[in-house]
Amino acid sequence: MSDNTTDATHEAPTRRDTIKYGAALATGTALAGCSELVGQEEDVGPETTEKESYSVSMEPMGSVAFDQVPERWIAYDGGYADMAVALGQADGLAGIGGADRYYTYVYDELPGVTVDRDVLEQYPEVRTKEEFYELESDVHLYDPQMLVNWFDWNDGDVEEIASNVAPFVGNLIFRRSDEWHDYRYYTLYEAFEKVAAVFQQQARYEAFSELHTEFMTAIRERLPPVADRPDVFLTFEGADEPEAFSPYRLTDAGTSKKQWRDLGVHDALAGTDVDNLSTTNRGKLDYENVLEVDPDVILVRGHERKSATEFRDTVLEYMQSHPVGSELTAVQNGRVYRGGYLNQGPIHNFFLTERAAKQLFPDEFGDVTGDERLFDRQAVADIINGREINE
Known part of the structure; x- marks a missing residue:
């Protein structure tokens, strides 16, 4: 300016x-x-x-x-x-x-x-x-x-x-x-x-x-051993028919990855020379590149206005029909999900951590499309509205 x-x-x-x-x-x-x-x-x-x-x-x-x-x-x-x-x-x-x-x-x-x-x-x-x-x-x-x-x-x-x-x-x-x-x-x-x-x-x-401390303590008590947690590829691609993916590194300590770090998942890009998306790095990976690391779970950002079901009916369905994308383990197992917000505050984080736990460990926390709740909405609302701290 x-x-x-x-x-x-x-x-x-x-x-x-x-x-x-x-x-x-x-x-x-x-x-x-x-x-x-x-x-x-x-x-x-x-x-x-x-x-x-x-x-x-x-x-x-x-x-x-x-x-x-x-x-x-x-x-x-x-x-x-x-x-x-x-x-x-x-x-x-x-x-x-x-x-x-x-x-x-x-x-x-x-x-x-x-x-x-x-x-x-x-x-x-x-x-x-x-x-x-x-x-x-x-x-x-x-x-x-x-x-x-x-x-x-x-x-x-x-x-x-x-x-x-x-x-x-x-x-x-x-x-x-x-x-x-x-x-x-x-x-x-x-x-x-x-x-x-x-x-x-x-x-x-x-x-x-x-x-938040109580919530995370309760979640972590139910997590599987570290060795049994999935390799995760976090990316941004806002298209319903994705062809290339902007990579994020879970090792980047930014707040947009807080839920994944708190759940102790593994970065599928570990050991590669792929850099985190930034102001200067706008590189993308195609399906062949992603297939080389073949993650257990793929998390795609850019679809936060969709429900979990809407995402699966568009993005996942397209990847399942893609000649190369369909070879990915995560796609074959239906483990492609929305990747959460870039900018999350403390209220968002409760919801995103709950969603992430269900995405990554559905056998323990319930399916991501289900209604199971992992934190008390009323308790959060009471703090915001001053009830919990005034009584």
Whole structure:
């Protein structure tokens, strides 16, 4: 984005100019990523002062100070939006950077949990400075370096919006294969804890963390020995009649693979020189390439608007009729499934882990097209709605 998009009308104070922001945002080094800060100790929660102000520290922005708790927010992706919803902040949603990858239908299974679809439809791709000014949010749950590297912003643009509208708090965490991301990464729950500090909702975070630990403990107690777990090929291909596949590596510690790592499955591409999909790596594998590794299970991303049955009736059916694809062990055994979201937050993760357990271990957890539930929907909803932490 060029600097000529700024005009004089943007110089006036915005709606919430009583919220003050940390001085770290004013420096170019903080905006550029501060790779030299990687590994240094940082605050995981708020620093409260006598004036009830507090600060939250998260790379690449550094320390960001707030004089009051943000009410109105936007997030770039569904992962950070899901974090805010989990913290009881759904009413403050003002827009999103990519509505097409924010899967809100999971909330339909949680009593009393909703998001305003009209807001998402009105502001489905908030990526320009003009939109940030228009929305006048109190906090932007974006990694600003993503805006710089994907959408032609520069550090001056980031500083302008942080100073004139609201700060950025976020870190691109769904994968770890982008060369420009030379600063600290966070796990899903580490990032969630930062967002909880922003909204001063630490009790909800703790309740979610405890419930997640209990859920994973119950799942892991039922898993087969490591040697008996399948080799999995995770890929992206949005076509109903796939001919080539963009590879993901399960060894990449991004949050989009959390459920597969938690279930301890094996990466079918282990020992190969195939790299993870990233900004710079857009290579694809054809059926012959996939046949060389012949995975036990194939997980295909790009079909999250389909049900499990709809996916099997389109993508799997096509692969079963393909002259080479039909030779794959996973295809012959009907073990080709939807691969889950790129951007998942803590609510999504409960659903995706349940789905993954059923995909990979149906004899233990039930078929993926079945109705068996592995976690308590009401317990999740109670935390979001404040019942579990207020009673």
